[in-house]
Amino acid sequence: MANINNMIAQAVDLYQQGDFSAAEQLITDKLATESEMSAQADLQCLLGAVYYQTGRMEQAEQVYQQAATIYRNLQQQTDLAAACNNLGVLYRALQREQDAEQAYGEAISIYRQLAEKQPENLPTLATYLNNLGNLYSAGQQLAQAIAVYQEAIGIIRQLAAQDEGYTPLLADALNNLGIHHYQLKQYAEAEAAYKEAIAIWQERSSSNEAFCPSLAVTCSNLAALYRASFRYPEAEALYRQALQLRQSIRQSHSEDLSTWAAEAEANIKLGNVLRDDGRDNEAEPYYLAAIDIRKDLEAQDEKYGPQLAMAYYNMAAMYYNDMNRKQDAKRYFHLTRNCAMKYYNSDRDCAAMVMRIRNLPDEWFE
DSSP states (O other), X not given: OHXXXXXXXXXXXXXXXXXXXXXXXXXXXXXXXXXXXXXXXXXXXXXXXXXXXXXXXXXXXXXXXXXXXXXXXXTOHHHHHHHHHHHHHHHHHTTOHHHHHHHHHHHHHHHHHHHHHOGGGHHHHHHHHHXXXXXXXXXXXXXXXXXXXXHHHXXXXXXXXXXXXXXXXXXXXXHHHHHHHHHTTXXXXXXXHHHHHHHHHHHHHTXXXXXXXXXXXXXXXXXXXXXXXXXXXXXXXXXHHHHHHHHHHHHHOTXXXXXXXXXXXXXXXXXXXXXXXXXXXXXXXXXXXXXXXXXXXXXXXXXXXXXXXXHHHHHHHHHHTOGGGHHHHHHHHHHHHHHHHHTTTTXXXXXXXXXXXXXXXXXXXX
16 A cells, blocks of 8 residues: 555656656556556546646546546545546536536535534535536526535635634635625625625735735725725725735735736726716826836736727727817827737737727827
């Protein structure tokens, strides 16, 4: 048994290093000589993971099913649940939603029974529930997703009460729950979930800045809810908080261009809610700040070019309805067109912007 465990550990190391060919050779060689059924199933599960990562889905399904059959016959429940969960992941990737639902469901059923007797199985049960919830979410079965996520949150909340190490996972789950309630326009439920997540992120980020991006995300999500509900002052306050967080994060991690992009987006979101509230003059500096950041980003990586074109377009659209700023609108329409044309063939949004600008009266380009 020690020999097979050492070999599996070696194969896992190769797999984690991305050396799938060497891992596959090691596993198949051992499978050819291994007679112990449980070890065979363990090897098949690992081989299935290699097949999955290398795009051989039919072969992955076959070995996962073989492993599940062995585990089922041997009544190795935890291993059977893991094999079923692997099948669920595979079926979801193949868009075989009903098969995925059935596989996840079997894994969940096993772990519900295990967790009743052994609470140490609760974290795995929560993971499997989240996988099923994600399946429902991807299929736009939002009500079913919410029900499953709520069960998972109940478990994570129980774990977090005993170990604060689970609180970030709880906050993530609450933020995700809020997103789904928001999509169903269940604003009261979404607000409650976001607020609880924010309280957790605020507490954790006060002693660990690594949680600041998550706090910024959830603040922005709740702000979007308030904006959709025409609660502009509350939305503005949260967008300002998110922007301050993004500014601080960029200053600490200036080498990471994604932090620049996030700050630019936070500026635009704050500008948008100020415009909604009829305060275009106050929105303008935030749009300009986003443009400056996105200019710098495009200079370093062209993938940020479409975002710069959109920032120009936001400015043009704001000035378009102000007859006193017609020259500014013209200038930004020109900038939008020139920037978007560079990405016309590669970015759908840029192509749409170019077409909209082409439909403007000629006077805008005199």
